[in-house]
Amino acid sequence: MSAVKTEDEITVVEREMKEFWTELKSVYGTEQINQTLALRDSCKESIKVLSEILQQNKHISENEKHLTEIKSNLNREEEQKKELTESIQELKEELMKKNEIISSKNKASKERVERLCKSKELFEERLGLEIRRIHNEQLQFIFRHIDHKDPDKPYMFTLSINEQGDYEVTSCTPPLDCISEFQLKVRETNNFSAFIANIRKAFTALSFKQST
Numbered sequence: 001m002s003a004v005k006t007e008d009e010i011t012v013v014e015r016e017m018k019e020f021w022t023e024l025k026s027v028y029g030t031e032q033i034n035q036t037l038a039l040r041d042s043c044k045e046s047i048k049v050l051s052e053i054l055q056q057n058k059h060i061s062e063n064e065k066h067l068t069e070i071k072s073n074l075n076r077e078e079e080q081k082k083e084l085t086e087s088i089q090e091l092k093e094e095l096m097k098k099n100e101i102i103s104s105k106n107k108a109s110k111e112r113v114e115r116l117c118k119s120k121e122l123f124e125e126r127l128g129l130e131i132r133r134i135h136n137e138q139l140q141f142i143f144r145h146i147d148h149k150d151p152d153k154p155y156m157f158t159l160s161i162n163e164q165g166d167y168e169v170t171s172c173t174p175p176l177d178c179i180s181e182f183q184l185k186v187r188e189t190n191n192f193s194a195f196i197a198n199i200r201k202a203f204t205a206l207s208f209k210q211s212t
Contacts, residue, residue: 110137128143128144128145129141129142129143129144129196129200130142130144134158136160137160137161138158138159138160138170139158139159139160140156140157140158140159141156141157141158141159141196141199142154142155142156143155143156143199143200143203146200146203146204146207147207147211149211154173155173155174155203155207156171156172156173157169157171157172157173157176157179157199158170158171158172166187167183167186167187167192167195168183169182169183174203174206176199176202176203176206178202179199179202182195182198182199182202185198
């Protein structure tokens with residue numbers, strides 16, 4: 001009984017829908033309804049196209065942003081490369097200047113050593129002094145005839161030219177308390193002959209003191 005009632009209700013709804021469309025057609029006409037439906041479909045299509053355009057614009061905007069970031073990174077890398085190149089060039093120039101200074105000092109030191117060697121005969125003849133060139137561009141000065149009891153006994157000191165281009169006593173045998181004072185004096189006056197003479201006097205005084 002219930003099934004029969006449901007079928008009757010469906011039949012009634014279908015009949016009412018048909019009657020509604022029949023009445024709508026009679027009022028507006030089939031053509032106008034079709035135009036309305038076509039307009040609706042056209043609007044849907046326009047909305048769909050607009051949505052696709054907006055989506056494409058969004059992608060374009062994102063791509064432009066990404067491209068801007070890439071350009072910014074490239075510019076930053078180029079700037080860093082430029083700064084690095086400039087730093088390397090500055091270091092090269094600084095190194096060249098230092099090498100020139102070192103070369104100049106080495107040349108001056110060698111010239112000074114050569115001048116000292118040229119004075120060798122003079123010192124040997126007048127002061128009983130022997131001069132030897134030893135390792136690392138050092139000169140060894142050996143005095144004899146200091147100790148009258150043992151004339152061949154050597155009294156010696158070693159001299160070099162340091163990085164600043166100054167005289168520097170690197171060893172002294174037997175040690176002299178006044179050697180630092182003599183070293184400072186020869187740096188101030190550059191009077192090498194007086195320097196040698198003062199050291200010989202100091203050795204002679206030390207020998208006399210030890211023998212008494």
